[in-house]
Amino acid sequence: xxxxxxxQTLNDKLDKxxxxxxxxxxxxxxxxVVQFKKEVAAVTKRIASIKGQQTRQFSQEGSALKALGxxxxxxxAEQADMGKLNKSVKGLIVVHPLTALGREMGIKExxxxxxxxx
Numbered sequence: 001x002x003x004x005x006x007x008q009t010l011n012d013k014l015d016k017x018x019x020x021x022x023x024x025x026x027x028x029x030x031x032x033v034v035q036f037k038k039e040v041a042a043v044t045k046r047i048a049s050i051k052g053q054q055t056r057q058f059s060q061e062g063s064a065l066k067a068l069g070x071x072x073x074x075x076x077a078e079q080a081d082m083g084k085l086n087k088s089v090k091g092l093i094v095v096h097p098l099t100a101l102g103r104e105m106g107i108k109e110x111x112x113x114x115x116x117x118x
Contacts, residue, residue, distance in 0.1 A: 058104040073109040
């Protein structure tokens with residue numbers, strides 16, 4: 001299971017456990033409250049672990065892209081015709097600033113990374 005899907009599943013479980021915890025607290029069921037507090041703590045810990053894994057993964061991808069020989073921001077015309085650009089430049093990788101990888105790398109504009117100048 002990929003990290004994004006696993007994170008979504010865990011967030012869903014956390015939401016469900018929190019709702020059940022609130023209902024148990026409202027009923028005054030102490031044994032169930034203790035159980036769900038343990039469940040919430042375990043799921044929260046696992047979510048933090050997965051977010052750390054994602055950060056490391058994006059950091060590795062970013063450093064690999066920065067190691068490529070050439071990078072430059074793409075013009076609006078190039079962004080409009082990405083198919084043509086991808087065919088003309090071998091090994092081009094485009095990173096958008098609003099993606100997780102773009103935020104991790106601190107990119108402010110849509111940037112192309114390639115092994116050779118384009």
